[in-house]
Amino acid sequence: MTTEEIVKRLVALVSEGKNLQAEEELYAPDALSVEQNGYSVTGLEAVMGKTKGAMEGMEAVHGGGIDIAYVGADTFLLHYKMDVTPKAGERMTMEEYGFYKIRDGKIAEEYYFMQPLAL
């Protein structure tokens, strides 16, 4: 798959709430996932475990998904904007950027950013 094909498949699966299927299909076995605070996990199973935890923390996902995507050569950048109600809070708009690196046709690294710096 080309980078653009990977991005389109990822966007389509996430829009259906199939984030775990997306990871199973598109991620490398040794994928690295890094949160903004530096917390990271390595390996598809651990990455999927983290995603599962995040999804289980939601009372409901009302709508939204990936609304901006930039396709690089072997990188891409996504913006998520989702209307959610977390189990531990009020209904809110959740925004997040993800930068991704591809190796051998699979997503090998992801870096998430959720909390902007006040400029």
Add this chain to the structure above:
Amino acid sequence: MTTEEIVKRLVALVSEGKNLQAEEELYAPDALSVEQNGYSVTGLEAVMGKTKGAMEGMEAVHGGGIDIAYVGADTFLLHYKMDVTPKAGERMTMEEYGFYKIRDGKIAEEYYFMQPLAL
């Protein structure tokens, strides 16, 4: 310097049009710069040469700069929004994202994204 200090210094210098000084001060000698189409250069001199070329391609920079910044542990993400007149065109708003990686207190990798995918 911490990642946040690097980002704040970079934002300040870019807001004064001192992009080359920012690179000289904050980038690693072997820094890698990658454009969205995959074109890349390695080494501070080459990175600065590319920046110099981009700046010389502008008739005028009317305003703008870095308007969004996310600070990670040893990564950061910036959004540039600038009001420019290129030498080869009309006045326009130029938007760009940059993802950056830090090693040993210096910016070691940068990846730019300018052209969004239609979703």
